[in-house]
Amino acid sequence: MNFGLFDFLTLLGALGFFIYGMKIMSEGIQKIAGERLRQILGAMTQNRFLGVFTGFLITGLVQSSSATTVMTVSFVNAGLLSLMQSAGVMMGANIGTTVTAWFLAILGFKVKIATIALPLIAFGIPLMFFKKQSLKNYGEFIVGFALLFLGLDELKSAVPNFKGNPEALNFVSNFADMGWFTSRLIFIGIGTLLTIFIQSSSAAMALTLVMCNEGWIPFDMGAAMVLGENIGTTITAEIASLVGNVHAKRSARIHSMFNIIGVTWMFFMLPVYLMLIEKVMVSSGIGDPFTNPNSVPIALSYFHTAFNLSNVLLLIGFVPLLVKLATKLVPAKSDEDEEFHLEYIGTEIMRTADLSLEEAKKEVAKFGKTTSKMSRLLQSLLYEKREEKQLKLQERIKKYEEITDRMEEEVATYLVKVSEGRLSEGASIRMRSILSIGNDLESAADRFYQISENLGRKARKDIVFTAVQNEQLQSMFNLVDEALVIMLENLNNEYQKVSIVVAFEKEMEINKFRNKNRKAHLKSIERKDYSLKSGIIYNEIFLLLERAANHILNVTRAITGEVSKDDEDESTYSTIDR
16 A cells, blocks of 8 residues: 555545534534524523533534633633633533534444535535525535535545555554553544644544544544543643633633543543443444444444543532632732733634624723723822822823723724624624723723823922812712713623613713812802912813713713714813823
């Protein structure tokens, strides 16, 4: 048998064909079920048992455990799921991925779907040119489904003919006959490396099924490779977590520990499980997988399902212990590391617009929280008399303003990438809302920073506010804080449930207080209750607070879908002396 470079490239091309078909089909299903996936994750992860069912359901739907685990890691990173909930989802994903093995074993090796693949493509391609988004998604799914089995058919043809090459079979037999411990260990390693290399446990499983079906490797070594593939698939989640926060890293580590522990105990229990599967296969008339290579794909599917079900049943009670162990293995570097950060945005680890927008929605809610912190720092700065403390507070406010600048930019960049895909009308509206929210939050943060600059100028020029001025400013701060509370509640709520009424009433209250204060301020200037310099800075701060309140209201306007309030002419306000 001659197996040269061209043959090797043909094998890689067939594998790529299969992976591409899997990708197209998976993405098509995710687009069809995008909103449902978001609802499922939100509603069905209340405890670890529901989480297992959720992980199974989503993986069964999207036909990719990697997609589910990466999705879960990113949700933990965004604060949508706790570590405890994520553990259940990942356990369920391991069971869900067994659906793919059955899918391939039955349709790919028994029914020969590849024979009708081209007619399926002929039916699916026209759907992809329809204007209606749902029809495009169904077309994508059908084409991906057909390409998947065409790829599998090509893969079977591209695998070398080892049956006509005794030397190669002897080479493989050498690995299979090195003792039960060493041989299993080697094939577990091969399965792990294969999955890491092609970044798809489904593709690695397909290759294993083909090799066993062709008689290249025996059933027991194929089972060992399947165990290795369960370890290799954890690498995808680990890679996704590298750019995430400490919680994302812990979630990925839980997944790795769960699979490694499962493979470890199954390593020693393998003969028992294979014997039971052999009895089931023989009694059902399918054939003995140890002597009939054609029955191995079904037998490996049995093994894959039995292993993952057993592992979940065995370890689900130890989830709290796995969470504690992951927390110790991935310690927080500092107190701030325990908070959720923005770093995950830009990693493109979400797979559908709906799920990406759900992450962005959570991110702007945290953005709002960051902006609201600036108001509290300003109030401390207003009353602080020690110069050293004033400088530290100003530095912290400046840092927060820089953070909000970066937040707005990165959220916008992330959403631009999301918009490059096909968006439903509802997703497009939500994306515009989130962009508008980010813009107004950053603008509110700019106003708060400008207030800190005015307070710094006041301190440098030894200007002192009267008790009445401080009282009026504090009253305005209180109103702005109340508006911020309403805004944060709305940001954390389901957007379709938000009403603008409460926020609008608070805005009217702020405007009324502003008008009342404006008259009082002019009278105080006439009576010379305070100096002109004091009055100018006082008025600047008051107007900036009112301006920030406008942006805070605009956030709720964007949430409810109303057009944001037009920016008032900047000339209304005096130029800030920076």
